[in-house]
Amino acid sequence: MRFIDLFAGIGGFHLGMEQAGHECVGWIEWDKFARKSYQAIFETEGVWNASDIRTVRSTEIPRADCWCFGFPCQDISVAGRQKGFTAGKRSSLFFTVTGLIRDLEEKDRPSYLLIENVKNLLSINRGFDFLKLQIELAEIGYDVEWDVLDSAEVVPQHRERIFIVGHLRGRRTRKVFPIVKVNRKVNIRPDTTNTLTTRYGEAQGAGSYVAESEPSQVKQIGNLMDEKYFGGNPQPGRVYDPDGISPTLSTMQGGGREPKIITNPHGFNKGGTNKISPTVTSGGFHDNTFLNDGMRVRKLTPRECWRLQGFPDWAFDRAKNAGLSDSQLYKQAGNSVTVPVVRLIAERMALANEARR
Structure with missing residues (x-):
């Protein structure tokens, strides 16, 4: 057709x-x-x-x-x-x-x-x-x-x-x-x-x-900061288990609003006893935020967000090579x-x- x-x-x-x-x-x-x-x-x-x-x-x-x-x-x-x-x-x-x-x-x-x-x-x-x-x-x-x-x-x-x-x-x-x-x-x-x-x-x-x-497949395992830092929106501070599925992608426009996952070189306690405490202040969230217990939290990359929408890497590469900024690539993934x-x-x-x- x-x-x-x-x-x-x-x-x-x-x-x-x-x-x-x-x-x-x-x-x-x-x-x-x-x-x-x-x-x-x-x-x-x-x-x-x-x-x-x-x-x-x-x-x-x-x-x-x-x-x-x-x-x-x-x-x-x-x-x-x-x-x-x-x-x-x-x-x-x-x-x-x-x-x-x-x-x-x-x-x-x-x-x-x-x-x-x-x-x-x-x-x-x-x-x-x-x-x-x-x-x-x-x-x-x-x-x-x-x-x-x-x-x-x-x-x-x-x-x-x-x-x-x-x-x-x-x-x-x-x-x-x-x-x-x-x-x-x-x-x-x-x-x-x-x-x-x-x-x-x-x-x-x-x-x-x-x-x-099942809602349990979207596994939130902690929160980086108090909701007040994002105008009462809890989503930007949440951290998710990389073994679960991603929450719904939004346009993710600035302020560390991209979904975040945890990387722990020593393993993560799946029993749920490990919690992420609010350690980041209003100074903002960086690509790699280290917590007191040695675990690392990072944002999903634009490429990962495009993959979550089912786009092949070649499509992302063409857009990236056309001069699109990361902020635009995040937004475009969320809008697709x-x-x-x-x-x-x-x-x-x-x-x-x-x-x-």
Whole structure:
């Protein structure tokens, strides 16, 4: 299939879709640093692109079978101001995308929409924002299905995100969810708020979720400092067991906010009796902080954060060699989608004529 990559970032959707055999025919991204990484990673010469979706006309966009986008989540995320899906200035860009689709004749509309966002989209404003999303997609001709997927299924990072697949009515697209890894159970959680549209004779998004990782797999083993040094945010001071899985990556912008792991040349007591005491002051956290008992705490490197999002080292090297700073590389990792999750979904997406091959 041919796809368009909207709000493209560094190309998490692009890489996952490409790994599943699909072809990118256009992309849009406004952040100049993300564009720099994207162009370094992918062969973009001659591929249609734009920097601001608000100035794009539908007639400019190449025809494609799928539009992929993770519209900005700052107004929806638990960590953000939670203005909501429709009131927030950035998250309302979702309606910019649907406006472009409205302007297309039905024959030119994409058969699939692949949408990603934070899990809080399901519940913000008591679920009414998610209902508005479904109504909007229904009005432009799409039935929907969705799942909350945890990146811990495919990479060592606990990162729950909602993925929504829109099916243009009449195109005989293939159902995608649920996705279950071998020997993993699906936890069925019926939800009366997600039965607006039906397809394939059943309610779409009827609450089937991939089994989530156990919280105990994210092993916090101590805290470097009092929360007051980070404005009440406890995350930057936490230290994690390198044998567990990573907490959800954020944009990690400054102040030692990168996830931290402990390295102990003498071994670490897995029984949990060793605790890290607050030994770092407001002077800040350095790449290597030594504690009184000889253990060393370090930040994850940008390369490690890109790996946690499923990017191969060659992609990181291309971005790094393009002149991106570590702070930008950290931010880009935190803003990206997890590549292997996109690939799992993309491998199940096919049009009727493709499915018979």
